Amino acid sequence: MAGKTLSDKILDAHALDDDAGATHRRVRIDALLGHDATTALIADAFEERNLKVWDPDRVILTNDHFSPPATAERADISNRFLAFARNCGVKHLMLDRGICHQLLVESPLCQPGGLIVGADSHTIMGGGIGACATGMGSTDILYALATGTTWMRWPETIKVELVGSMPDHCSGRDIILSLLQQLGESGGQYRSLEFHDLTEPKLSQDNRFAVSNMAVELGGKFGLFVPDEVTAAYCEARDGVPPSGLIRPDVDAVYERVVTIDLGAMRPMVAKPWSPANVVEVAELNETPITVAFLGSCSSGRLSDLREAADELQGHQVDPGVRFVVIPASVEVFKAALRAGYVESLTEAGAIFNHSSCGPCGGIDKGVLGATDVCVSTSNRNFRGRMGHWESQTYLASARTVARAARRGRLAPDLY
Amino acid sequence: MANDIITGRAWVFGDDLNTDVIHPPEFFSLHPDKVKRGLFHKFDPTLQSRLEPGDILVGGKNFGCGSSRETSMRSLLLNELGAIVAVSFARIFFRNATNNGLRCFTFAQPDVRHTIVEGDRLTLDVSASELQPANGDSISLAPTGPFIQKIWAAGGLLHMPPFGPSA
Ligand code: SF4
Numbered sequence: 001m002a003g004k005t006l007s008d009k010i011l012d013a014h015a016l017d018d019d020a021g022a023t024h025r026r027v028r029i030d031a032l033l034g035h036d037a038t039t040a041l042i043a044d045a046f047e048e049r050n051l052k053v054w055d056p057d058r059v060i061l062t063n064d065h066f067s068p069p070a071t072a073e074r075a076d077i078s079n080r081f082l083a084f085a086r087n088c089g090v091k092h093l094m095l096d097r098g099i100c101h102q103l104l105v106e107s108p109l110c111q112p113g114g115l116i117v118g119a120d121s122h123t124i125m126g127g128g129i130g131a132c133a134t135g136m137g138s139t140d141i142l143y144a145l146a147t148g149t150t151w152m153r154w155p156e157t158i159k160v161e162l163v164g165s166m167p168d169h170c171s172g173r174d175i176i177l178s179l180l181q182q183l184g185e186s187g188g189q190y191r192s193l194e195f196h197d198l199t200e201p202k203l204s205q206d207n208r209f210a211v212s213n214m215a216v217e218l219g220g221k222f223g224l225f226v227p228d229e230v231t232a233a234y235c236e237a238r239d240g241v242p243p244s245g246l247i248r249p250d251v252d253a254v255y256e257r258v259v260t261i262d263l264g265a266m267r268p269m270v271a272k273p274w275s276p277a278n279v280v281e282v283a284e285l286n287e288t289p290i291t292v293a294f295l296g297s298c299s300s301g302r303l304s305d306l307r308e309a310a311d312e313l314q315g316h317q318v319d320p321g322v323r324f325v326v327i328p329a330s331v332e333v334f335k336a337a338l339r340a341g342y343v344e345s346l347t348e349a350g351a352i353f354n355h356s357s358c359g360p361c362g363g364i365d366k367g368v369l370g371a372t373d374v375c376v377s378t379s380n381r382n383f384r385g386r387m388g389h390w391e392s393q394t395y396l397a398s399a400r401t402v403a404r405a406a407r408r409g410r411l412a413p414d415l416y
Numbered sequence: 417m418a419n420d421i422i423t424g425r426a427w428v429f430g431d432d433l434n435t436d437v438i439h440p441p442e443f444f445s446l447h448p449d450k451v452k453r454g455l456f457h458k459f460d461p462t463l464q465s466r467l468e469p470g471d472i473l474v475g476g477k478n479f480g481c482g483s484s485r486e487t488s489m490r491s492l493l494l495n496e497l498g499a500i501v502a503v504s505f506a507r508i509f510f511r512n513a514t515n516n517g518l519r520c521f522t523f524a525q526p527d528v529r530h531t532i533v534e535g536d537r538l539t540l541d542v543s544a545s546e547l548q549p550a551n552g553d554s555i556s557l558a559p560t561g562p563f564i565q566k567i568w569a570a571g572g573l574l575h576m577p578p579f580g581p582s583a
Contacts, residue, residue: 024563037444041486049579077446121484121508137486137512139573147578151563185432186478190507219478221507275432362441362483383436383482385458 003250098330296327319409480509
C-alpha cells in the first residue's frame with residue numbers, strides 16, 4: 001500500500017461513508033467560519049427553511065468586511081448578519097474583533113488535523129497550523145452550517161519542501177510570491193499544497209500563515225504545513241494545553257510532484273499588476289513612484305509584519321507623496337502592537353491606523369484606490385480593479401518592502 | 417430545471433478570469449437588481465446589458481479564480497447565462513456553479529477553444545457533452561461525472577438530501 005499525504009489522512013479521518021473509491025464523498029467538519037458579507041447572503045434561505053445550526057459551539061462568525069459599516073446599505077447588510085448570527089445562537093459571534101481568518105487561527109477551534117470550511121477563499125490560512133481548511137461559497141456554507149457535513153474530492157498533493165535559512169530581510173510573503181512565480185495562478189489548482197519546513201531556524205507561525213493564506217492564489221484547496229514543534233508551541237500558548245496527536249504524512253506518501261525552495265537564495269519579491277503570479281525580484285523592478293502603501297489584510301497585518309515595518313520606519317518619515325495605511329489583522333494584534341510600541345513608531349513616521357477589518361483590500365473601505373493611484377500592498381490579490389479604480393495599480397510585497405517603499409516614495413531596484 | 421439543450425451566443429474570455437473582474441466587489445449587495453447590473457461592470461460597462469438568456473461564456477484556464485463571493489454566481493444566474501465552457505475552472509467557482517445548477521464544462525481538447533469566436537451561435541448538448549457551433553465541427557467536452565450530474569438533476573445542492581427528496 002502506498003503511503004498517504006497529510007490531506008489524505010485528515011480527510012479519511014472525516015469521511016462519513018466507506019465508499020473509498022467514489023470521486024466525491026461526504027465528510028464531517030470540525031468548525032465553520034463566516035463573515036458579514038457572505039453569511040448575510042444565506043440568512044433568508046436558512047431561516048425560510050427553519051434550519052438549525054448543527055453545532056453552534058463550532059461556528060465562528062465575525063463582521064470584518066463592513067466593520068464598522070461605511071454606508072447605510074452596508075449597515076443593513078451588517079444588521080442582517082448580526083440578527084442571523086444571534087438567532088442561530090452561534091457561540092463565537094465576534095463583533096468588530098478583526099478579520100475572520102485571523103480570528104480563526106486565534107481560536108482553539110482551529111487545530112492541527114482539523115477539517116474546517118469557511119465562507120471565504122482565504123479560510124485556507126488555517127493550513128498554517130496543519131488544518132485542512134478551505135473556502136467555499138454561500139450555498140455550500142448553508143449546507144454545512146445545517147448539516148455539519150459537506151462534499152469533497154480527495155485532492156492530489158504537491159509537496160513543497162522549504163530548505164536552507166531565510167535571509168533576515170525576507171519573510172513568508174517572499175516565499176509564497178516566489179512559489180507563485182514558479183507555478184503560476186493555476187499551478188496548484190484543486191491541489192493540496194503540503195509544506196515541509198526543513199529550514200534552520202524554522203519559520204515562525206506568522207510566516208507560515210502568510211504562506212498558507214496565498215496558497216489559494218495558486219488555486220489550492222488546502223495549503224497546510226506539516227505540524228511540528230512550532231505548531232505545538234503556538235497552540236499551547238493559545239489554548240493553554242498542547243495539541244493532541246499531531247498527524248503527519250506517511251514517509252512513503254505519493255505526491256503528484258515535489259517542489260523545493262531554497263530559502264538561502266531567497267530575495268525580496270514583488271507581484272506586479274494585475275496578477276499575484278506576475279512576480280519578479282525587487283532588484284529587477286524599474287523605478288516606480290507610489291502614492292499609497294498598505295500594510296494589512298488577512299494575508300499580513302500580523303505582529304511580525306508590524307514589527308518589520310516599525311523597524312524600517314523607526315526615526316524616519318513616510319515620503320510626503322505617500323499615504324501609508326496600516327490595519328492590524330485583529331484587535332489582539334493591535335493591542336500587542338500597542339504594547340510593543342510599533343503603533344507609536346509607525347504613527348510618528350506618518351502612517352495612519354484603521355480599525356482591524358478588510359479595509360481597502362477588496363476595494364471595500366477607507367484607503368481604496370483612485371485611477372492614478374499606484375499602491376504597494378501586503379494584501380493577497382492585485383487583480384485589476386480589486387482595490388478600487390480599474391486603472392489603479394497594485395504591487396504585492398512583504399511588510400518590510402512596503403515600509404521601505406513608503407519611506408522612499410517609490411519601488412526601486414535598490415530598496416535592499 | 418435547466419434544459420438539456422442550451423443555445424446562445426458565445427462570449428469569449430482568456431485565462432485566469434477572476435471573480436473580481438466577473439463581478440466587482442462594489443456590486444456586492446442583497447438587492448438582486450444591483451447584483452445583476454454588476455456583471456463585468458468594470459471590464460466592460462456595456463456588456464451586461466447586451467447579454468441574452470442562454471448565452472454561453474467561453475473561457476481559458478482557471479476560470480473564476482479568486483473570491484468565493486457567491487454574488488458572482490448570483491449575477492450570472494440573474495442574467496440567465498446558459499452555461500460556461502472553459503479549459504479549466506477554479507475550485508470554489510466550480511462548486512458554486514454546480515451547487516446552483518449552472519452547467520460548467522471543460523473542453524476535451526483545450527486548443528479547440530480558439531476556434532470559437534465572440535458572437536458565434538452555440539448549441540450545448542448537456543447529456544452528450546458536446547458543443548455545436550453554428551458553422552463548424554462539433555466540439556467534444558469532458559463528460560461530467562455522476563456526482564455532479566446528480567446535483568444538476570436535483571436542481572442544485574439545496575434540493576439534495578436532507579433539504580430535498582432523498583435520492
Ligand atoms: S482582508 Fe482581503 S482577502 Fe482577507 S478576507 Fe478581507 S477582503 Fe478577503
